[in-house]
Structures are given as C-alpha cells and as structure tokens.
Amino acid sequence: MVQMQAALRRRDGEMDETIVSIAAFMARATFETTRLGPDDAGALRAHAAPGTPVYVSALPAKPFADQRAVVEAVRAAGFEPVPHLAVRSVASIAALSDHLGRMVERAGVSRVLVIGGDRSEAAGPFRAAVELIESGLLQSLGIREVGIAGYPDGHPRLAPIALERALAAKLAAAGETGLAAHIVTQFTVAADPVVGWLARLRAEGIDHPVRVGFAGPASVAALLRYAKICGVRASAQGLARNVGLARDMLGRAAPDRVVRGVAAACRRAADGDGGFGEVTPHLYAFGGLAAAVRWAAAVAAGRIALDGGGGFAVMPP
Numbered sequence: 001m002v003q004m005q006a007a008l009r010r011r012d013g014e015m016d017e018t019i020v021s022i023a024a025f026m027a028r029a030t031f032e033t034t035r036l037g038p039d040d041a042g043a044l045r046a047h048a049a050p051g052t053p054v055y056v057s058a059l060p061a062k063p064f065a066d067q068r069a070v071v072e073a074v075r076a077a078g079f080e081p082v083p084h085l086a087v088r089s090v091a092s093i094a095a096l097s098d099h100l101g102r103m104v105e106r107a108g109v110s111r112v113l114v115i116g117g118d119r120s121e122a123a124g125p126f127r128a129a130v131e132l133i134e135s136g137l138l139q140s141l142g143i144r145e146v147g148i149a150g151y152p153d154g155h156p157r158l159a160p161i162a163l164e165r166a167l168a169a170k171l172a173a174a175g176e177t178g179l180a181a182h183i184v185t186q187f188t189v190a191a192d193p194v195v196g197w198l199a200r201l202r203a204e205g206i207d208h209p210v211r212v213g214f215a216g217p218a219s220v221a222a223l224l225r226y227a228k229i230c231g232v233r234a235s236a237q238g239l240a241r242n243v244g245l246a247r248d249m250l251g252r253a254a255p256d257r258v259v260r261g262v263a264a265a266c267r268r269a270a271d272g273d274g275g276f277g278e279v280t281p282h283l284y285a286f287g288g289l290a291a292a293v294r295w296a297a298a299v300a301a302g303r304i305a306l307d308g309g310g311g312f313a314v315m316p317p
C-alpha cells in the first residue's frame with residue numbers, strides 16, 4: 001500500500017487522493033463465482049493474493065457435488081473457498097454433514113456463507129439461516145466463521161423489519177454459539193442506499209465486517225438477467241446511468257460508479273466520527289471470474305482514470 005501510494009505520487013506529481021482511496025478499497029476485494037475454469041484459476045494466480053477468499057455460490061438446481069468440485073478447485077489453486085450453504089436446499093442433516101464434512105476435510109473450508117436460498121419451500125429441516133447457525137452443526141464440523149446476507153436495497157419478498165430482525169438474530173446466534181460472523185451484501189447498482197444502510201448498521205452497534213456486493217464487469221444484458229434472478233431492483237436505464245454505460249460502447253458494464261461512491265463514503269466516514277469499520281468489496285463474477293479478478297487488480301493498482309460522471313475507467317496495461 002505504502003509503495004503503491006509512493007508510485008502514484010511519482011507518476012502524477014501529486015497524489016490523487018481519490019484514486020488512492022479507491023485502489024486501497026479494491027485491494028481487499030473478495031470474489032464469488034459458480035465455477036472455476038482454467039482461465040479463472042490463471043487470473044487468480046496472476047492477480048490475486050494467495051488465500052484470497054473466493055465464495056462459491058449454491059444454485060438451487062445444482063447438486064452439492066458440483067459445488068464441492070468448484071470448492072476443491074479453488075483450494076487447489078491456492079485460494080480460500082467459502083461455500084454458500086443454502087439451508088432451504090438441505091434435504092437432511094445427514095446430507096449436509098456429508099457435504100460440509102467433505103469440504104472441510106478435502107478443501108480446508110472453515111468459513112461458509114449461510115443463506116436461506118431461493119427455494120420457496122424448505123426441502124428438509126431448515127427454513128431459515130438462523131436455524132442452521134444455532135443448531136451447532138457447523139461448529140461440530142469445524143466451521144469457525146459464518147457469513148450472512150445483508151440487503152441494502154431491501155428484498156423483494158421480505159419486509160425491511162423482517163430483514164433487520166433476521167440479521168440481528170443470525171449475528172446473536174453466531175455470537176452465542178462461538179462462531180465469528182461477517183455480512184455479505186446483495187449486489188447493488190447505486191451507492192447511496194449502501195451508504196445509508198452502512199450508517200444505520202453501525203449506528204445500531206453492529207460492528208461486524210461487511211463485504212459490500214458489486215456486480216463485476218459483465219454485459220448489461222447479463223447484469224439485467226442476474227438482477228432479475230437475484231431480486232435486485234435494476235432497470236436498463238438505471239443500470240446505464242449507474243454503471244456509465246454511455247461510456248462503454250461494447251455494452252459492458254463495470255461497477256465503477258457504485259465502487260467509487262462507497263469508497264468515498266467509507267473514507268469520509270473514517271475522516272469523520274469513527275468510520276464504518278471493516279468494509280471491503282465483494283465482486284459477484286457474473287461476467288466470469290477472470291474478468292472480475294483482472295478488473296479488481298487494475299483498480300487496486302490505481303490503473304484508473306476518474307471521469308466526470310462519478311465513476312472511472314480502467315486504463316489498458
């Protein structure tokens with residue numbers, strides 16, 4: 001970090017504080033993917049620090065074994081796999097113990113993201129994430145930390161008060177059963193709601209680390225499709241505005257505006273009263289993990305040009 005700041009200072013004559021703070025923010029990025037192809041593993045090895053957490057999502061239609069294969073590949077590439085456990089998809093305690101036990105044993109998994117998941121009904125014993133956290137099963141299998149979901153933009157089927165209660169209940173259950181906990185947010189396309197949500201969270205005394213979800217570079221069409229799948233409010237127009245589509249003739253959209261907005265707010269908060277504590281970026285790799293990793297690495301190296309629309313463009317190497 002210090003070295004990078006010095007390099008930026010030399011390059012520009014004077015240090016651009018905004019670029020340095022965006023770069024410092026992105027340097028701590030974590031990632032999420034559904035798969036790990038050779039290009040993805042290569043990009044991670046070339047650009048990400050060894051041990052960087054790579055979350056592996058759990059889609060309702062996919063067998064557990066598919067997720068295990070990706071989890072093992074992430075570990076084999078030298079990174080920390082953090083599997084999603086969608087509790088509504090769990091058919092039985094035995095099935096979950098088998099699945100998770102193998103990931104602990106073969107891939108050294110010690111952290112998981114526990115979520116309800118997208119099934120409208122539970123397939124087995126768990127209806128909500130808190131039920132698995134308080135069951136003690138995770139701890140007995142060797143898990144020491146859980147991630148739980150946060151929703152800065154709200155949720156299509158859950159009222160804000162229900163989300164707030166669920167978050168508090170999960171953090172309390174983790175604390176009471178000896179699990180460390182962090183929050184991973186659903187991806188968003190605008191900074192203001194995230195910043196407001198962070199401020200409220202901290203004001204309530206919730207000081208757990210927060211990984212703020214951003215949709216990694218992808219085509220606008222793909223982003224709209226994923227926003228729909230994930231229940232994220234995003235119109236084509238809103239996306240174009242927020243990701244600066246006007247600048248990108250290839251129709252690719254990067255989360256530069258929302259990243260810049262959140263990084264700036266974290267910095268303002270740190271300069272003011274107390275700050276937001278640990279807040280780091282989490283990139284959902286909808287356009288492929290390799291592209292997300294390369295984009296994050298360029299940003300973390302300060303290889304960006306700020307634009308007048310509140311975002312930035314990554315410069316060619």
Ligand SMILES: NC(=O)C1=CN([C@@H]2O[C@H](COP(=O)(O)OP(=O)(O)OC[C@H]3O[C@@H](n4cnc5c(N)ncnc54)[C@H](O)[C@@H]3O)[C@@H](O)[C@H]2O)C=CC1
Binds near residue numbers: 088114116157184230
């Ligand atoms: N943020 C993320 O990264 C991911 C989010 N999801 C979303 O997670 C939602 C719920 O998961 P959590 O936030 O962990 O909630 P949770 O498991 O902590 O549950 C909170 C409350 O919502 C209810 N609930 C849980 N899943 C539901 C569903 N699919 N439909 C209707 N009610 C549900 C629970 O019964 C409980 O009352 C799912 O609806 C899905 O959209 C799924 C995968 C990843």
Ligand SMILES: Nc1nc(=O)c2c([nH]1)NC[C@@H]1CN(c3ccc(C(=O)N[C@@H](CCC(=O)O)C(=O)O)cc3)CN21
Binds near residue numbers: 034
């Ligand atoms: N409601 C919700 N459900 C989720 O599963 C979810 C979120 N939100 N928010 C953040 C991430 C993003 N997630 C997703 C959702 C869908 C695909 C998906 O459908 N991907 C591929 C298929 C991948 C494969 O088969 O390997 C696709 O073709 O669309 C990926 C990640 C998982 N997470």
